[in-house]
Amino acid sequence: MxxxxxxxxxxxxxxxxxxxxxxxxxxxxxxxxxxxxxxxxxxxxxxxxxxxxxxxxxxxxxxTILGANPHVSLYDQVEIDADGRQNRVFEDYAEAAAAVAAVPGVSHAAAVIRGQVLAAHEGRNAGVEVTGIEAADLATVPLVARPEQSFGDLSRFGQGDGVAIGIGVARELGLQLGDRIRLISPDGARTPFGTSPRVSAYEVVYIFQVGRWDIDRVRVYLPFAEAQSYFNRDGVADEIEVYLDDPENVNAMILPILQAAGDVSIWTWRDSSGAFxxxxxxxxxxxxxxxxxxxxxxxxxxxxxxxxxxxxxxxxxxxxxxxxxxxxxxxxxxxxxxxxxxxxxxxxxxxxxxxxxxxxxxxxxxxxxxxxxxxxxxxxxxxxxxxxxxxxxxxxxxxxxxxxxxxxxxxxxxxxxxxxxxxxxxxxx
Structure with missing residues (x-):
């Protein structure tokens, strides 16, 4: 067959x-x-x-979220000061940052000051977000130290009155390297007659472009000690920024960081960008x-x-x-x-x-x-x-x-x- x-x-x-x-x-x-x-x-x-x-x-x-922002932010517990205002600053920020930095899986931890002020230059004005940070800590922020595009010398940050700004801020205010940017804060010096606005001018020594407009357009970095004085944060810090070796594994790092930092509140990059x-x-x-x-x-x-x-x-x-x-x-x-x-x-x-x-x-x-x-x-x-x-x-x-x-x-x-x-x-x- x-x-x-x-x-x-x-x-x-x-x-x-x-x-x-x-x-x-x-x-x-x-x-x-x-x-x-x-x-x-x-x-x-x-x-x-x-x-x-x-x-x-x-x-x-x-x-850009992971390269220009902290992977984890730590905040102290809220306290009520003598004036009845909420206060959640870190008084022992150096010890807390060192303890968190010693946790396996944490690449870096740094204390920072944060504030929103008005920036001005030659008749132009724009709202900006100021971050006070040490020069050595700023050099560890990936997309600031190694951005898409940069102008100036990051090593000059913190020397004298040098500051680093986003390229969007520079374009909005018409700033170039060597120009002086004025920062105006309504919560300035306290006098017997009340609180007067604080106006300070700083030299622009570094301009960076991380590639996200909502960061480049508002970000200004100020030396940590100067930010403490400018925002009336003498001897304290607003938060501790934590950077991880593996940011995608941030949920597994929450418990070890809390155990090292003590009684603090924690906010991860997934919390801030999860909905997006x-x-x-x-x-x-x-x-x-x-x-x-x-x-x-x-x-x-x-x-x-x-x-x-x-x-x-x-x-x-x-x-x-x-x-x-x-x-x-x-x-x-x-x-x-x-x-x-x-x-x-x-x-x-x-x-x-x-x-x-x-x-x-x-x-x-x-x-x-x-x-x-x-x-x-x-x-x-x-x-x-x-x-x-x-x-x-x-x-x-x-x-x-x-x-x-x-x-x-x-x-x-x-x-x-x-x-x-x-x-x-x-x-x-």
Missing amino acids: PQSPPPFSRFERMIAWRYLRARRAEGGVSTMTVISFLGIMLAVAALIATLAVRTGFRYEFVG LQALQMEDNIMFIILSILVLIATLNIVSGLIMLVKNKSRDIGILRTMGLSEASVLRVFFLCGSTIGVAGTLAGVALGCAFAIWIDPIFDAVNWVAGGGVWDPSVRLISSLPARLEWGDVASAMALSLGLSFVVTIFPARRAARMNPVEALRHE
Whole structure:
């Protein structure tokens, strides 16, 4: 008894390839094949590009959050002073910072002073956030010591009356290196006649750009001792900033830090940015679902093409069936036709999407040039450029989605061809 050929044998692949290459005049659907291929390619490329930009956004935001802000902030318990005002300053800040810095997993801990004041220069005014910090501690803040762009010398910070400011503050006030920025605080010196505003001028010795507009636009660093005097914090600190070796593992570090610091309140970077990251994650999921529908629509073109192909090749199917070709072989032939389009379109889409993510900067520069500039406003989007980051997991998920849909939608027209009655197929020929 003759053995049946194995699935997807050479003759089945040969027939499928001939059908894919056939012109319309020969009963093929080459135009629909091209349209199906282009649709899947563009849909997969759009999905990968979107996933890359989405991952780039999250990476940039988390990177700037972790690089320009403390991973953990410690605050002393609230006390009521003699005037009836709430007071939560650290009096033993040096000991507390040293104890926290000794915890395994903590890379650095520093006491800081914080305050919001009005900055002025040559008739321009802007609200800024002042952070008083030691020069050695400021040099350990990653995106301040190693920013996207910087001007001046960070080593001059703390020497004399030198301060460091964000590039957004410099642009808002028209400041350059060597200029003097005036800081005006309403809670200034206390006199017998009340509290008078405090006005002090400092030389700008360092300008930095971390890449997030909401940081570059408001951040001013003042030497710690000067900040204590300026904000009436003599001998105390407002908080202790803690930096970790592994910021993603911040939840596991809460208990050891509390045990070392004593009776304090703790605030992590996830607490301050958790809602924002959850919004990003929800947006990611919605975008993936929407673009998955786009891929599904593109793969449905395969169904249209295969239905036309089955109709045009009904005579061939009848002849092949009368010659002994089984239903399973016919199904596999047309399944190969559809899946080949899906595989080719998916691979081309992966290449196009990856190329877009890799060369997104020159592509976006070209779009910006064609549009006449101003396409990207950092004050609105908070970061200085459009990010893109390829993750192999994203590429694999896009490929799996496209290939899976291509294989599934191909089954239905292939089954229709396999179940065609050869007598009916040849009756009108």
